[in-house]
Amino acid sequence: MHGGERVIAFENAAYNYGGGELLSEVSLRLAPGSFHFLTGPSGSGKTTFLKLAYAELLPTAGHVTIFDREVRGLSRDEVARLRRRVGVVHQDVQFLDHLPLAANVQLPLTVSGRKSDARDLGDLLQWVGLAHLSDALPPSLSGGERQRAALARAVIMGPDVILADEPTGNVDWEMSLRLLTLLVELNRMGKTILVATHDLNLIRQAKNQVPARVLRISRRRIQLAGADL
Numbered sequence: 001m002h003g004g005e006r007v008i009a010f011e012n013a014a015y016n017y018g019g020g021e022l023l024s025e026v027s028l029r030l031a032p033g034s035f036h037f038l039t040g041p042s043g044s045g046k047t048t049f050l051k052l053a054y055a056e057l058l059p060t061a062g063h064v065t066i067f068d069r070e071v072r073g074l075s076r077d078e079v080a081r082l083r084r085r086v087g088v089v090h091q092d093v094q095f096l097d098h099l100p101l102a103a104n105v106q107l108p109l110t111v112s113g114r115k116s117d118a119r120d121l122g123d124l125l126q127w128v129g130l131a132h133l134s135d136a137l138p139p140s141l142s143g144g145e146r147q148r149a150a151l152a153r154a155v156i157m158g159p160d161v162i163l164a165d166e167p168t169g170n171v172d173w174e175m176s177l178r179l180l181t182l183l184v185e186l187n188r189m190g191k192t193i194l195v196a197t198h199d200l201n202l203i204r205q206a207k208n209q210v211p212a213r214v215l216r217i218s219r220r221r222i223q224l225a226g227a228d229l
């Protein structure tokens, strides 16, 4: 693990889409190997925060650093290089519908011109419980299968950090627990995890498994939530 004490850090950062600040004075750091949840009402800025954390958006004030690199001023190549170390599970999971699941999962490798190891891919699909569906086309997958495929795709480059936006948004409780277990396993392997979620039950459940901390967005600020969750 590179990057010293922090994987991603916000220093007095703000974001404004043009209609006033959505996030203000955000200062926090994600230490290597930490597990955080990010919660807050719908529209409070969870997705926006994640986009700042992987340099999809640049802060309109203050600073964001990823592996100690200030995001503002990075070249496109530098952003691409940093992003390989950050696996993202998007809220609205998209696949190429004409490609089988296995090809979709290894797409980040293909795009970056890296060779994929068939055994590694097989192990990864096995790990998320989708080995039997490697030839399936995305439109035939259930919500939980899509979420697990998205997680596999997010980790195929061997990132140090995983950012997941409502990874359990459209799945039942049993599948939510299964996804949580995968995230906990990744964390035990040393990966830094941040999960945006509305689901307070999921957070409570996670706290039995990992020393997760909870960040809450309230009135544009992000604060560590107390133990009352």
Ligand SMILES: Nc1ncnc2c1ncn2[C@@H]1O[C@H](COP(=O)(O)OP(=O)(O)OP(=O)(O)O)[C@@H](O)[C@H]1O
Pocket: 017, 022, 040, 041, 042, 043, 044, 045, 046, 047, 048, 049
């Ligand atoms: N590209 C954009 N341009 C203008 N406003 C935007 C844009 N993207 C998001 N917003 C607004 O910013 C606010 C925060 O959106 P964001 O998606 O970050 O919230 P969220 O907490 O992730 O919401 P949810 O829980 O509903 O997914 C919303 O009011 C949204 O309409």
